[in-house]
Amino acid sequence: MQYIITFFAVIAGFLIALFLKPQKKKNIKLLLAFSGAFLLSLTVLHLLPELFQEGHHHHHEGEHEHRLPVGLFIMIGILFQIVLEFFSKGAEHGHVHIHTDKNDELHHIPWLLFVSLCLHALLEGFPIQENTNLAYGIAVHHFPIAIILTLFFVNAKMEKKMIFGFMFAFALMTPLGTFLAEQMHFAQHYSKEISAVVVGILFHISSTIIFESNEGHKFNLAKITMIVLGFLLAFFMEMGHSH
Numbered sequence: 107m108q109y110i111i112t113f114f115a116v117i118a119g120f121l122i123a124l125f126l127k128p129q130k131k132k133n134i135k136l137l138l139a140f141s142g143a144f145l146l147s148l149t150v151l152h153l154l155p156e157l158f159q160e161g162h163h164h165h166h167e168g169e170h171e172h173r174l175p176v177g178l179f180i181m182i183g184i185l186f187q188i189v190l191e192f193f194s195k196g197a198e199h200g201h202v203h204i205h206t207d208k209n210d211e212l213h214h215i216p217w218l219l220f221v222s223l224c225l226h227a228l229l230e231g232f233p234i235q236e237n238t239n240l241a242y243g244i245a246v247h248h249f250p251i252a253i254i255l256t257l258f259f260v261n262a263k264m265e266k267k268m269i270f271g272f273m274f275a276f277a278l279m280t281p282l283g284t285f286l287a288e289q290m291h292f293a294q295h296y297s298k299e300i301s302a303v304v305v306g307i308l309f310h311i312s313s314t315i316i317f318e319s320n321e322g323h324k325f326n327l328a329k330i331t332m333i334v335l336g337f338l339l340a341f342f343m344e345m346g347h348s349h
Contacts, residue, residue: 108234108235108238108241108281108284109281109284109285110281111241111242111245112231112234112241112244112245112248112277112280112281112284113277113278113280113281114245114277115244115245115246115248115249115252115277116248116249116251116252116273116276116277117252117273117274117277118249118252119248119249119250119251119252119253119256119273120252120253120256120269120270120273120277122253123252123253123254123255123256123257123260124256124260124266124269127257127260128253128257132328134250134253134254135329136328136329136332137249137250137332138250138315139315139316139329139332139333139336140246140332140333140335140336141243141246141247141249141250141315141336142247142311142312142313142314142315142316142333142336143312143316143332143333143334143335143336143337143340144242144243144246144247144336144337144339144340145243145244145246145247145308145311145312145315145336146308146309146312146313146316146336146337147336147337147339147340147341147344148237148239148240148243148340148343148344149243149305149308149309149312151340151341151344152237152239152240152344153233153237153240153301153304153305153308154305156236156237156301157176157180157298157301157302157305158176173298173299174299176298176299176302177302178302179299179302179303179306180302180303180305180306180309181306182302182303182306183302183303183304183305183306183307183308183309183310184306184307184309184310185306186303186306186307187226187306187307187310187311188310190222190225190226191222193218193219193221193222194218194219194222194223194226220272220275220276223276224275224276224279225279226307227248227276227279227280227283228279228280228282228283228286229283229300229303229304229307230244230280230283230304230307230308231244231279231280231281231282231283231284231285231286231287232283232284232286232287232293232297232300232301232304233287233297233300233301233304233305234280234283234284234287235284235287235288236297239340239343239344241284242343243340244280247311247312248276248277248280252273252276252277255272255273255276256269256273259272287300316333
C-alpha cells in the first residue's frame with residue numbers, strides 16, 4: 107500500500123495539472139498549507155517520539171556501539187535540506203524559480219532541480235516502511251508539488267514526454283526509498299539515523315510550507331483552517347494507529 111499511494115499521488119497531480127490546468131494559485135497554496143501541517147503533525151506525533159523512545163538498544167550481540175545522538179542527525183537533515191533547496195530553488199515546498207527566456211520558455215532540462223528533488227523524495231521513502239500513516243503524509247505533500255511543477259513545465263513549453271519522464275521518475279523515488287530501506291542491510295542497521303535525517307528534512311519543509319504559503323506572511327482564515335484540519339487529521343490518524 108505504501109508503495110502505491112506515494113507513486114499515484116504524483117501521477118494524479120501530474121494528470122490534474124495536464125488536463126484540468128488549475129489556474130487558482132490560492133487553492134493550490136491552501137492545499138500546500140494543509141499538506142505542510144499534516145506532515146509536520148505526523149513528524150512530531152509519530153516519528154519524533156519513536157526516534158527518542160527506542161534509545162540506542164538495537165545493536166547486535168557482543169557489539170558495543172557508540173552511536174551519535176539522534177538530535178545531531180535531525181540537525182544534519184535540516185542542513186541537508188537547506189543545501190538541496192539551493193539546487194532545487196525550493197520546489198519541495200511549492201516554489202519554482204527556474205530561469206526562462208522572455209517568452210517563459212525553458213530551453214534546458216533543469217537537471218539540478220530534477221536530481222535534488224529525486225534525492226529528497228528517495229530519502230522520504232526510508233521511514234515509510236515502518237509507518238503507513240507517513241506514506242499518506244508524503245502523498246499529500248507530493249500531490250500539490252506535482253501540480254505546481256507540471257503547470258510550470260507546461261507553461262515553460264517543455265515537451266510533454268519530457269514532463270512525463272520527469273514526473274514519472276519523481277513518482278518512483280519514494281517507493282524506491284521504501285524498497286531500499288527494506289532490502290539493504292546498511293539501511294536497516296542505521297534506520298534510526300536515516301529516519302532522524304528525514305525528520306530534519308520534513309521539519310524544514312513542513313514549517314517552511316506553513317509559514318511561506320501566503321504572500322506577505324499574512325495569516326488568513328482559510329489558511330488557518332487548512333492548517334488546523336491538517337493537524338487534526340494527523341492527530342486522529344495517529345490515535346487510531348496507536349490503539
